[in-house]
Amino acid sequence: MPRLTLALLAALALPSCGSARPSTASDEPPCVVGRISDGDSFHCADQRRVRLIGIDTPELGQGEPGRQAQEALRRLLPKGTTIRLERDAAPRDQYRRELAYVWVGSRLINEVMVREGWAVLYTLPPNVKYADRLEEAQRKARAARAGLWKTGGFACSPSAWRKRKCADAGQPPR
Numbered sequence: 001m002p003r004l005t006l007a008l009l010a011a012l013a014l015p016s017c018g019s020a021r022p023s024t025a026s027d028e029p030p031c032v033v034g035r036i037s038d039g040d041s042f043h044c045a046d047q048r049r050v051r052l053i054g055i056d057t058p059e060l061g062q063g064e065p066g067r068q069a070q071e072a073l074r075r076l077l078p079k080g081t082t083i084r085l086e087r088d089a090a091p092r093d094q095y096r097r098e099l100a101y102v103w104v105g106s107r108l109i110n111e112v113m114v115r116e117g118w119a120v121l122y123t124l125p126p127n128v129k130y131a132d133r134l135e136e137a138q139r140k141a142r143a144a145r146a147g148l149w150k151t152g153g154f155a156c157s158p159s160a161w162r163k164r165k166c167a168d169a170g171q172p173p174r
Contacts (some may be wrong), residue, residue: 033081039069039118041097042077052110053088054134056122056158058148065153066086072118074148076109077102083109089126099127114138115148120154 017018031044039057043049049062057069077083085104093099093147113119115137123131142149 028085028087031083031085033077033079033083033117035079036070036074036077038066039073039113042073047081049093049095049097050085050100050102051093052113052119053099053101053127054060054121054123054130055110056118056159057119058153059161062156062158062161063169065148068139068148068153069113069118072116073109073142076112088129090113101130108133110134111137115141115144115146117141117149120157122159 028146029046031047031048031050034043034045034047037049038060040048041051042057050134057073058065060070081104084103085098086103087100102137104155110119110130111133114121116135119137121134123134141147148154160166
């Protein structure tokens with residue numbers, strides 16, 4: 001019994017790290033940003049392909065909105081930047097891309113893309129860890145008419161465009 005008390009006292013005496021968010025230690029190696037594919041996916045320098053969880057951006061085939069979203073991600077993740085990838089329940093998508101929340105320091109890039117109006121919420125269970133946070137970012141971006149909300153860039157959502165549901169929106173090739 002005394003050993004348990006000593007162990008408990010020792011644990012309580014350890015200094016707190018004061019982290020703003022819980023630690024999410026990962027066995028994943030850090031990613032050094034290589035090439036930005038579009039507004040919601042990129043390659044690490046080691047050739048891993050990554051898709052940001054919880055967001056969707058216009059496709060490059062959608063013209064200017066797609067290019068603007070890609071450029072926004074390029075600004076947030078300059079080539080050579082070391083980032084941390086945080087996993088959720090499902091590790092990969094149907095295209096074998098790694099699914100991740102992307103952190104640059106304490107900034108959640110998935111959230112920044114939505115908050116600045118370059119991406120929309122795209123929740124696919126079971127990857128829902130930050131769904132509420134992303135939903136709130138979208139609500140604020142839309143109300144503020146940030147990014148693509150200002151120009152009508154989401155008049156045809158990326159998912160509707162991929163399903164060929166938008167008239168006069170430069171549909172994807174068959």
